[in-house]
Amino acid sequence: MNLILKNGRLFDPSRGLDQIGDVVLQDDRIRGLGPDIAAAGPGVVDCTGLIVTPGFIDLHVHLREPGFEYKETIETGTRAAAAGGFTAVCAMPNTQPVNDNAGGTAFLLLRAREFGHARLYPIGAITEGSRGERLAALGAMRQAGAVGFSDDGRPVMNAQMLRRALEYSSMFPVPVIEHAEDLHLSAGGSMHAGPRALQLGLRGISSTSEAAMVARDLLLAEEVGGHIHIAHLSTAASVRLVREAKSRGVLVTCEVTPHHFTLCDEDLVPYDANFKMNPPLRGAADREALIAGLADGTIDAIATDHAPHAAHEKLQEFDKAPFGIIGLETALPLSLRLVTEGRLSLARMVDALTCAPARIFHLPGGSLAPGALADLTVFDPAAEWTCDPALSLSKSRNTPFAGWQLTGRPVYTIVGGRLIPNPALAATPPVS
Ligand SMILES: [Zn+2]
Helix, strand or coil: CEEEEEEEEEEEHHHCEEEEEEEEEECCEEEEEECCCCCCCCCEEECCCCEEEECEEEEEECCCCCCCCCCCCHHHHHHHHHHCCEEEEEECCCCCCCCCCHHHHHHHHHHHHHHCCCEEEECECCEHHHCCCCECCHHHHHHHCCCCEECCCCCCCCHHHHHHHHHHHCCCCCCEEECCCCHHHHCCCCEECCHHHHHHCCCEECHHHHHHHHHHHHHHHHHHCCCEEECCCCCHHHHHHHHHHHHCCCCEEEEECHHHHHCCHHHCCCCCHHHCCCCCCCCHHHHHHHHHHHHCCCCCEECCCECCCCHHHHCCCCCCCCCCCCCCCCHHHHHHHHHHCCCCCHHHHHHHHCHHHHHHCCCCCCCCCCCCECCEEEEEEEEEEECCHHHCCCCCCCCCCCCCEEEEEEEEEEECCEEEECCCCCCCCCCC
16 A cells, blocks of 8 residues: 655654655555655645654653553553654553563553554563562563563662663663652652742652652663663753763663643642642743753653543542643644744754654654655644643543643654544545
């Protein structure tokens, strides 16, 4: 089956490509591309005015299956991913049971093959049950298809455990992904420790609870030589530490979420738990540092930390409600805001959503080169829309961006050569 994307702006930062042209897809591969190489005809999709990039890859999502299917499933989560322009997502292991063995990893891949709207790459737990006590079967999970290891939702508090995980995983090699949080420093907190938390009478989570852990992890990665990937960076101090470590050649990569570079603690709406996530929305200076770090490449990737929760869970009091928000369908327009404001180049934005995630987690995709996987995202950078949680394709509705006027929207997500029109768009013009 052939598919021809006609007259789009072909954009691939990994190859310095930015030109108007056509892409020819054959089966699950990119066959060729260039200016005006294909005529109109069957299988031709008009992409005039649209930007064609390698498929977006989200390094950090929670799909909640198995165990919490009332929040999300592999089917609904990957459908939301495709609607947000993501052709692949990496699924965190904090399900019930935790994905801490080869059987659990294989189960996810099986479910994704049957019900997935986007590719799913499983992340295995570092420790059994993510309890931090005994190292999980990393080698077996790797063999079953795990692309990284993390106890996300929790940090690895025992430094010796993280050290061993880094040593072990460097043999494959895959990254160890740290949710950097010193639980003693953050205990009982529900938002960023600062004047705003005092004002609202909520216990704070200090910036140091993250940065201290980042510092420890960087020292361990430097000593062992393993690849540490820091999840959802949120503080200026963390950015500074990673920048310094990278300059000395430490094998460290990291990600930032759209909500952390869009909002700060001042934006928090009192009593609305859709503004509660971990790490929390930080101070305005932290947000500035995150944007600068993303722009200069200190922060490699944009990842959503898509964390669905049911309405009744988020309707609890702020300090009792669970952490986390959904993010797959708003990532592109929130990222484009930085480009429009002149804070981020389009090349860096696309790199952070596509090429960089593929590169740092050793995943297929992230390229428009002939022969590459036919995973592509086609988006309209000028499409204006209003964020209405009721229309989300996720099973959950927990977003702080309800009612926001957004600009930029995926029109087509192409996974393995299969065209998925954005179901949220009224007009879905199609393959002629
Ligand atoms: Zn986390």
